[in-house]
Amino acid sequence: xxxxxxxxxxxxxxxxxxxxxxxxxxxxxxxxxxxxxxxxxxxxxxxxxxxxxxxxxxxxxxxxxxxxxxxxxxxxxxxxxxxxxxxxxxxxxxxxxxxxxxxxxxxxxxxxxxxxxxxxxxxxxxxxxxxxxxxxxxxxxxxxxxxxxxxxxxxxxxxxxxxxxxxxxxxxxxxxxxxxxxxxxxxxxxxxxxxxxxxxxxxxxxxxxxxxxxxxxxxxxxxxxxxxxxxxxxxxxxxxxxxxxxxxxxxxxxxxxxxxxxxxxxxxxxxxxxxxxxxxxxxxxxxxxxxxxxxxxxxxxxxxxxxxxxxxxxxxxxxx
Amino acid sequence: xxxxxxxxxxxxxxxxxxxxxxxxxxxxxxxxxxxxxxxxxxxxxxxxxxxxxxxxxxxxxxxxxxxxxxxxxxxxxxxxxxxxxxxxxxxxxxxxxxxxxxxxxxxxxxxxxxxxxxxxxxxxxxxxxxxxxxxxxxxxxxxxxxxxxxxxxxxxxxxxxxxxxxxxxxxxxxxxxxxxxxxxxxxxxxxxxxxxxxxxxxxxxxxxxxxxxxxxxxxxxxxxxxxxxxxxxxxxxxxxxxxxxxxxxxxxxxxxxxxxxxxxxxxxxxxxxx
Numbered sequence: 001x002x003x004x005x006x007x008x009x010x011x012x013x014x015x016x017x018x019x020x021x022x023x024x025x026x027x028x029x030x031x032x033x034x035x036x037x038x039x040x041x042x043x044x045x046x047x048x049x050x051x052x053x054x055x056x057x058x059x060x061x062x063x064x065x066x067x068x069x070x071x072x073x074x075x076x077x078x079x080x081x082x083x084x085x086x087x088x089x090x091x092x093x094x095x096x097x098x099x100x101x102x103x104x105x106x107x108x109x110x111x112x113x114x115x116x117x118x119x120x121x122x123x124x125x126x127x128x129x130x131x132x133x134x135x136x137x138x139x140x141x142x143x144x145x146x147x148x149x150x151x152x153x154x155x156x157x158x159x160x161x162x163x164x165x166x167x168x169x170x171x172x173x174x175x176x177x178x179x180x181x182x183x184x185x186x187x188x189x190x191x192x193x194x195x196x197x198x199x200x201x202x203x204x205x206x207x208x209x210x211x212x213x214x215x216x217x218x219x220x221x222x223x224x225x226x227x228x229x230x231x232x233x234x235x236x237x238x239x240x241x242x243x244x245x246x247x248x249x250x251x252x253x254x255x256x257x258x259x260x261x262x263x264x265x266x267x268x269x270x271x272x273x274x275x276x277x278x279x280x281x282x283x284x285x286x287x288x289x290x291x292x293x294x295x296x297x298x299x300x301x302x303x304x305x306x307x308x309x310x311x312x313x314x315x316x317x318x319x320x
Numbered sequence: 321x322x323x324x325x326x327x328x329x330x331x332x333x334x335x336x337x338x339x340x341x342x343x344x345x346x347x348x349x350x351x352x353x354x355x356x357x358x359x360x361x362x363x364x365x366x367x368x369x370x371x372x373x374x375x376x377x378x379x380x381x382x383x384x385x386x387x388x389x390x391x392x393x394x395x396x397x398x399x400x401x402x403x404x405x406x407x408x409x410x411x412x413x414x415x416x417x418x419x420x421x422x423x424x425x426x427x428x429x430x431x432x433x434x435x436x437x438x439x440x441x442x443x444x445x446x447x448x449x450x451x452x453x454x455x456x457x458x459x460x461x462x463x464x465x466x467x468x469x470x471x472x473x474x475x476x477x478x479x480x481x482x483x484x485x486x487x488x489x490x491x492x493x494x495x496x497x498x499x500x501x502x503x504x505x506x507x508x509x510x511x512x513x514x515x516x517x518x519x520x521x522x523x524x525x526x527x528x529x530x531x532x533x534x535x536x537x538x539x540x541x542x543x544x545x546x547x548x549x550x551x552x553x554x555x556x557x558x559x560x561x562x563x564x565x566x567x568x569x570x571x572x573x574x575x576x577x578x579x580x581x582x583x584x585x586x587x588x589x590x591x592x593x594x
Binding site for chain 1 (some may be wrong): 381413414416418422430445592
């Protein structure tokens with residue numbers, strides 16, 4: 001069971017003396033990013049000690065239990081690995097070596113060995129490329145949102161470029177930029193900038209007009225309106241775009257190393273396959289999966305941090 | 321019936337403190353999509369004045385352009401013709417000393433900001449320093465009957481509490497004139513009574529002039545010094561009704577007053593007559 005959305009101390013609503021007796025008790029959802037009990041976070045009840053009428057006194061499960069619960073969610077994943085382990089244990093197929101053998105090799109190559117050096121250039125390209133794509137996407141999207149006429153002129157072109165499979169522009173980029181690091185970063189940026197850009201434009205266009213009216217009523221300057229209203233209001237969609245861009249960045253990081261490259265994890269996998277070192281090849285794929293998962297986990301953690309309000313508001317909406 | 325047509329009602333309580341009306345509206349006209357095929361005249365000709373400290377309610381049948389009128393008055397929509405003067409000056413944008421409270425509190429409060437920070441927004445815009453901001457936020461939260469909710473988020477509060485926060489935010493920078501667009505239409509009946517009394521109390525405490533749009537005639541009679549009745553769109557002022565009920569008002573006493581019933585009856589006839 002996931003405890004993430006359980007009402008946390010539903011009786012924690014503080015009702016002022018003059019509040020109507022019929023006011024619904026507010027359930028305070030737990031939106032803490034890391035689930036730890038830090039003070040002053042959104043889910044913490046503002047305490048003057050008063051308790052609302054509808055308290056059911058339910059407390060959150062202790063931390064250890066919650067940790068166990070999140071591990072339990074991985075049961076199917078674990079079961080698959082066990083099945084793989086058992087099914088491949090006596091395998092003599094050169095293409096599907098026993099999992100135990102792959103893992104041994106993985107430790108030899110990637111933990112005690114030197115192959116981890118292959119990760120460095122890959123992650124460097126990814127970090128630079130993804131950061132650039134994110135920045136260009138958000139800033140460019142905001143500019144396109146602001147300059148409506150430019151947007152109207154450019155949008156059809158954007159969608160036209162967006163549908164080109166990223167790998168298809170790789171030859172063109174190699175032709176222009178050669179096969180160095182610049183090419184690899186460029187392909188990551190070019191392929192992954194679109195989801196963020198388009199989501200930023202869309203998210204900003206979708207800002208509730210009443211919130212913009214409110215900004216005017218409160219005399220916010222245009223710049224403050226963008227920074228304090230449009231950007232946060234569009235943030236849920238911007239983050240969705242950034243997440244999509246993240247996946248594409250990881251894909252393009254590998255793809256760029258499959259062509260005319262002598263380093264990086266993509267090169268490692270391709271090279272192992274060509275040397276017929278199938279076990280090595282599998283270790284590369286597993287490392288890539290682990291790296292991708294870790295990057296996604298980091299992203300989700302950041303998302304929970306900056307969109308805590310959104311996740312919380314959605315949870316409340318769902319209960320109404 | 322104590323009524324007067326057009327501009328200034330003559331038999332109203334002397335509540336004015338300054339000289340000249342706070343708000344003066346002259347032949348206001350609003351046409352949407354002017355000159356296009358889907359041209360629609362929302363407001364034909366509306367004139368009235370609001371004196372300092374007055375509480376004026378605007379009622380009318382649904383679709384009478386009440387919200388359009390309020391948006392024009394508060395500087396959110398340009399007028400097609402006519403004038404709307406706030407403290408003698410034409411409104412280009414929303415004037416500094418005007419506050420607006422919208423019906424839809426859940427959309428007008430920023431869900432990504434805590435209650436305190438929501439209320440502090442207009443103060444930050446006016447470059448009030450942090451200490452003064454915090455003091456002011458505490459003050460207005462107390463004024464609207466909310467205690468220690470500053471650290472919480474709008475979506476963690478009930479509807480009535482959220483609207484209190486919206487009122488607190490509008491009061492934070494001490495406006496001279498407060499526009500309210502059906503502010504209590506989205507809350508339950510009991511909360512509504514509480515909020516009505518709250519706004520009357522706040523009016524007395526802060527000496528703020530209030531123009532409130534509502535479709536609820538009882539509410540208009542209960543709250544207002546004068547009620548402006550609009551005709552169906554394109555709207556005109558049908559009549560301005562002075563409400564000569566005793567003050568301070570209370571839900572139990574005022575609403576059972578014979579005068580209340582008579583005024584209510586009269587307004588109902590005005591609004592429903594086509």
